[in-house]
Amino acid sequence: MRITALKPELASAGFHSGVAVLDNYWPHRALRDAARHLAAVFLLHTDTGDLAGFYSLSAGDLVLPDLLGGPRVGASRYPVLPVV
Numbered sequence: 001m002r003i004t005a006l007k008p009e010l011a012s013a014g015f016h017s018g019v020a021v022l023d024n025y026w027p028h029r030a031l032r033d034a035a036r037h038l039a040a041v042f043l044l045h046t047d048t049g050d051l052a053g054f055y056s057l058s059a060g061d062l063v064l065p066d067l068l069g070g071p072r073v074g075a076s077r078y079p080v081l082p083v084v
Contacts, residue, residue: 003043003044004043004045005042006041026054033058040056040058042055058084059082060083060084061080061083062083064080
């Protein structure tokens with residue numbers, strides 16, 4: 001198995017997980033999200049070169065008071081927490 005970053009020429013590689021949301025993301029949004037730097041998309045290839053799966057990473061943030069239902073004493077001095 002090997003992992004590579006998504007490239008335009010690989011975006012049309014056949015991948016079917018059986019999960020509609022994942023199967024829709026792959027051909028329609030993965031390349032666009034990677035090109036816009038909204039996500040880093042990686043592919044998992046079998047030893048024969050077939051596509052076995054993919055994953056994407058994207059950055060965001062969480063507003064701590066929103067998660068806790070309002071400000072809390074001692075919760076954190078940083079109200080916005082980065083997430084991946």
